[in-house]
Amino acid sequence: MMRDRQCGTLREEDIGSVLAVTGWVFRRRDHGGLIFIDLRDRSGICQVVFSPEVSGEVHENAHNLRAEYVISVKGEIRRRPEGTENRDIPTGLVELYVKELEVLNESAPLPFTIEEAAETGETLRLKHKYLDLRRPELQQNIIIRHRVAKLIRDYLDEHGFLEIETPVLTKSTPEGARDYLVPSRLHPGHFFALPQSPQLFKQILMVAGFEKYFQIVKCFRDEDLRADRQPEFTQVDLEMSFVEKNHIFSLIEGLMEMLFRDVLDIDLNIPFQRLSFHDSMERFGNDKPDLRFGLELSDMADLAEQGTFKVFLDAVQSGGKVKALNGKGMAGLSRKEIDMLTEDAQSYGAQGLAWIKVKNGFDSPIAKFFPEEVLRQMAQRLRAEEGDLMLFIADKPNVVYDVLSRMRLDLGQRLNLIKQGYAFAWIVDYPLLEWDDEEKRFQAMHHPFTAPIDADREKMLAGAAGDKTMLSSLKAQAYDIVLNGNEIGGGSIRIHKKTVQQKMFEILNISEKEARMKFGFLLDALQYGAPPHGGIALGLDRLVMLLVGAQSIRDVIAFPKTQKASCMMSGAPSLITHGQLKELHIKTDGNFDPPEEGSVQGQG
RNA sequence: GGGGCGGUAGUUCAGUUUGGUUAGAACGCCGGCCUGUCACGCCGGAGGUCGCGGGUUCGAGCCCCGUCCGCCCCGCCA
Numbered sequence A: 001m002m003r004d005r006q007c008g009t010l011r012e013e014d015i016g017s018v019l020a021v022t023g024w025v026f027r028r029r030d031h032g033g034l035i036f037i038d039l040r041d042r043s044g045i046c047q048v049v050f051s052p053e054v055s056g057e058v059h060e061n062a063h064n065l066r067a068e069y070v071i072s073v074k075g076e077i078r079r080r081p082e083g084t085e086n087r088d089i090p091t092g093l094v095e096l097y098v099k100e101l102e103v104l105n106e107s108a109p110l111p112f113t114i115e116e117a118a119e120t121g122e123t124l125r126l127k128h129k130y131l132d133l134r135r136p137e138l139q140q141n142i143i144i145r146h147r148v149a150k151l152i153r154d155y156l157d158e159h160g161f162l163e164i165e166t167p168v169l170t171k172s173t174p175e176g177a178r179d180y181l182v183p184s185r186l187h188p189g190h191f192f193a194l195p196q197s198p199q200l201f202k203q204i205l206m207v208a209g210f211e212k213y214f215q216i217v218k219c220f221r222d223e224d225l226r227a228d229r230q231p232e233f234t235q236v237d238l239e240m241s242f243v244e245k246n247h248i249f250s251l252i253e254g255l256m257e258m259l260f261r262d263v264l265d266i267d268l269n270i271p272f273q274r275l276s277f278h279d280s281m282e283r284f285g286n287d288k289p290d291l292r293f294g295l296e297l298s299d300m301a302d303l304a305e306q307g308t309f310k311v312f313l314d315a316v317q318s319g320g321k322v323k324a325l326n327g328k329g330m331a332g333l334s335r336k337e338i339d340m341l342t343e344d345a346q347s348y349g350a351q352g353l354a355w356i357k358v359k360n361g362f363d364s365p366i367a368k369f370f371p372e373e374v375l376r377q378m379a380q381r382l383r384a385e386e387g388d389l390m391l392f393i394a395d396k397p398n399v400v401y402d403v404l405s406r407m408r409l410d411l412g413q414r415l416n417l418i419k420q421g422y423a424f425a426w427i428v429d430y431p432l433l434e435w436d437d438e439e440k441r442f443q444a445m446h447h448p449f450t451a452p453i454d455a456d457r458e459k460m461l462a463g464a465a466g467d468k469t470m471l472s473s474l475k476a477q478a479y480d481i482v483l484n485g486n487e488i489g490g491g492s493i494r495i496h497k498k499t500v501q502q503k504m505f506e507i508l509n510i511s512e513k514e515a516r517m518k519f520g521f522l523l524d525a526l527q528y529g530a531p532p533h534g535g536i537a538l539g540l541d542r543l544v545m546l547l548v549g550a551q552s553i554r555d556v557i558a559f560p561k562t563q564k565a566s567c568m569m570s571g572a573p574s575l576i577t578h579g580q581l582k583e584l585h586i587k588t589d590g591n592f593d594p595p596e597e598g599s600v601q602g603q604g
Numbered sequence B: 001g002g003g004g005c006g007g008u009a010g011u012u013c014a015g016u017u018u019g020g021u022u023a024g025a026a027c028g029c030c031g032g033c034c035u036g037u038c039a040c041g042c043c044g045g046a047g048g049u050c051g052c053g054g055g056u057u058c059g060a061g062c063c064c065c066g067u068c069c070g071c072c073c074c075g076c077c078a
Helices: A056-062 A121-129 A134-159 A199-207 A247-264 A277-284 A310-317 A335-347 A372-381 A397-414 A452-462 A468-473 A498-507 A512-526 A542-550 A580-584
Strands: A018-030 A034-041 A046-050 A069-079 A094-105 A181-183 A189-195 A212-220 A232-241 A274-276 A321-327 A353-358 A390-397 A424-428 A433-436 A440-445 A477-483 A487-493 A533-539
Touching: A018 A046, A018 A094, A034 A056, A046 A274, A046 A424, A046 A477, A056 A094, A056 A477, A069 A468, A134 A212, A134 A247, A199 A232, A199 A390, A199 A512, A199 A533, A232 A247, A232 A542, A247 A477, A247 A487, A247 A533, A247 A542, A335 A397, A335 A468, A335 A542, A353 A372, A390 A397, A397 A433, A424 A498, A433 A468, A452 A468, A452 A498, A468 A498, A468 A512, A477 A533, A487 A542, A533 A542
Parallel strands: A046 A094, A274 A424
Antiparallel strands: A018 A034, A018 A069, A034 A046, A069 A094, A181 A189, A212 A232, A232 A533, A321 A390, A353 A390, A424 A477, A433 A440, A477 A487, A487 A533
């Protein structure tokens, strides 16, 4: 080892010892006489001192040190002179007086300084990700990510789970997201797909009798990116046999409890609250509510019907909804400010925004359409008091939910309602199916292997595949886990009987031939004694993002991709040679000018 | 595919509204001075394809058209 200790570990008890440390020159303060350097390694920083009184030669050489040079220094640990201690850092009571200096490597001037990297444009940081990652904050994120993964492995191991790998080169399944495809050289015209998740394989592992499987695994989806979505991301994927959803819930609750205690020293309240999909939509407008604050939606349809405001009446009569939020203390808003709220609502898809100020009675352009008593009941239902602003959206149900759920988040922020902390919830009783108006058929809301709730199984098996009302009413044994308004995982109890699975395909209008072609291996497996089973997949990137308080999962992924799914550092994706294309039996249709054989590949 | 914001020195930004002399600041970098600093200080210096292409104009960082890249969002995706 080139060093005796790590920089961040030096303490008072080391005073008098002669030790070697290595690291990067973080900051230098060259006084001409004395030279101070903050030396940084993974553990932290310590101050090293070059004094001509210790060694004239070493002191002379130290003038040439620059930012991010990698050095090894050896010398005596001394107590800092009284009054010069730095109480802000753990090593601040001591310093290393350098007797020997070795420059292990020099560094070119940096494109951005390590300490100010956080304020540097992301393009540049992504291009030089190795420098961005030198920042203590980002390094901490990656270290915590490691710890989380390690804790999860240990926890699941203790609970009898086996980590089993599944193929990365697998079969394309057109359901769900767009696949990343990999051409097969040995099968011209054929393609592998990178897995969107190991769904089918983990179910087959249950049929194989492993009972408890897990994997921390990369998944791939060729869809557009967001701050919390990358084309390749990591799932904590698990599956269990002989379980009901409650078993999965308590397993995951125990896991979260352990993680939050270990990483954040926070005691979570378990079990987490459960909310049906229906209630979540009615109360919060979406199925990933941020439960750190109230500001719930209230249904106003019955009261709206007692007035003569045409927009409200039309909405109710055409099967829509009228719902409202209470803008606490917002009655003082000017007309212009309310117009801005209206613009927000419109940008979220609403036709308009109706409002009533509770201020010396009821102040609103639409107040005249309602009897005083109805207005009072509206206020009562919203718990609106003098000084509040009632905000209404009337439209098709999905528009009302969508607009108000977003306005709820906006107002929560604006009114500073969002409390510090971590609010978990299970969202349960999802509809099994979802009508796809474009394709005029039902889609599986979760995926086609999700079982209906026990109470609905017979109804599903007996019903006609075209019975829209019946099919819409079926509930699934599917569940999502939500944290502070983020979906961090989801899963279901699966169908383990071939007859039910076949019925499911029938409902989804997938022919037997088509089902065989796409999922034949699963159907085969299901007929040989498949146990009841179910599981869940957690988004590791999002979970770590929330644990470290990052704004984007890019900050918890060592080498993330840009919004256009390219890697600024490596230049991927890149053109390939004619020879490579030919070997794969692929012709591209554009004039992309692939590089010639043997030529150096361009960097984007 | 669509909407919004951004791209000017190594970096972060100002300058764009209203086109006009030599495009500025801070930090960083280079040189000098400095023995208790910790964002060290002081003095001096270098550093620019104003993302790229085209257009309008006597004249474009600024106006117009196109295009590329990054970020946020919708669609998409669980």
